[in-house]
Amino acid sequence: MQQMLSRKASFNSHGEDSSYFLGWKEYEKNPYHEHHNPSGIIQMGLAENQLSFDLLESWLAKNANVAHFKEDRGGSSSSLSSSLFRELALFQDYRGLPAFKKELAALMGEIRGNKVRYDPNKLVLTAGATAANETLMFCLAEPGEAFLIPTPYYPGFDRDVKWRTEVQLVPVHCSSSNQFRLTSLALEEAHKRALKQKLKVKGVLITNPTNPLGTTMSKDELNHLLDFAISKKIHIVSDEIYSGTVFDSPGFIGITQALLNHKKVRVGNDIWNRIHIVYSLSKDLGLPGFRVGMIYSENEAIISAATKMSSFGLVSSQTQFLLSNILGEKNFRKLYMKENQKRLKERHDMMVSGLKSAGISCLKSNAGLFCWVDMRHLLCSNTFEAEKELWEKIISEAKLNLSPGSSCHCSEPGWFRVCFANMSTETLSVAMQRIKAFADATCKADQISYQQALYSSQKSSLNKW
Secondary structure, eight states, X not given: OGGGSOTTTTOOOSXXXXXXXXXXXXXXXXXOBXXXXXXXXXEOSOOOOXXXXXXXXXXXXXXXXXXXXXXXXXXXXXXXXXXXXXXXXXXXXXXXXXXXXXXXXXXXXXXTTTSSOOOGGGEEEESSHHHHHHHXXXXXXXXXXXXXXXXXXXXXXXXXXXXXXXXXXXXXXXXXXGTTOOOHHHHHHHHHHHHHTTOOEEEEEEESXXXXXXXXXXXHHHHHHHHHHHHHTOEEEEEOTTGGGOOSSSOOOOHHHHHHHOTTOOTTOGGGGGEEEEEESTTTSOXXXXXXXXXXXXXXXXXXXXXXXXXXXXXXXXXXXXXXXXXXXXXXXXXXXXXXXXXXXXXXXXXXXXXXXXXXXXXXXXXXXEEEEEOGGGOSSSSHHXXXXXXXXXXXXXXXXXXXXXXXXXXXXXXXXXXXXXXXXXXXXXXXXXXXXXXXXXXXXXXXXXHHHHHHHHHHHHHHO
């Protein structure tokens, strides 16, 4: 049957056999529900922001005309409102609605403290960040060419940037010894490794804030990256979809701001044409179902090619109209971002505290919808086999779906990405109770096993005498 398919359709690099996706499948078989299925699996492997829906729903309730695709012509009565349904339902220019692109560019600037301004004309709309990353790979690399990517990294990149493009990803191994920070040495080592594999390196793909670490990249890290890209004459793709989720210091420094502050770079230098940003509203506004992503670049050729490619994955006109109105209300936009960040911090602190009571620590983080959790002390050995065994036990016994570090290509076993923003406070409390009970039981079992081994050893020694 497979012979009837194209090579692309049978190309086995989608990544769905990763434990990241397998955990989702286990959850879907037995999903937790507070009342209907309290013994089910709690989904902590999904980086979804459900903390501020009430703010958006409140805005929609107060602006019913917009929700019904009506245009207010200066009054509150229905007679002064005209329907835009027909206009929005008919054919639209694939470049996108100018009003929406304008508000999206303004939001990006605000998130960066208005230290950077973005030109709406250099922005390409895509059906989510997934499409944006894949489109950039199609524009920047040929099949078999490579991008370097710091580890640990988002497991979905193996699907998003490799499956259809056949671009290779070469890991830049980062270590817990320096909190997984990116170094010049790690970049150089990855580049040498790629060349040994006879791969042509076209660029570096980063996430900032980082997924799965939940940290913002420092000025030093960004400067290391820029120096490296300048010296190798390669591209940087900076996925900044979590830029509005920064809830603690240090603040967010985007790649554009880092470039503006770089001592060796002036506006107009060639490196500007090799910097490309990916953004979406999936994380900051919690709207992954709306499929709103974008590419921003100073490179006119990239913008032209990406715009043409975007016709295969457009954002609906109705979505653009609705969001341009929501984002266009500046006071609401600022209030939402501020309140959402406050709620993220509260939820983050709740989970960190719950894990601490279970004897589990996390990498110190200040952004995102997850924590990078250290469970190395729960491993029976320092191997990825032991990590897989622990992950399977957590799913089957604790009934929690976490993402193991191996699915994120972490080079050290025992780390897990644990999400906290896709559930209620009550559900998170249940999850923390479960993880504590599991950790306590595991540590107790390890202690008994150790004591039994010690007793056997002592008994064997006595028998010799």
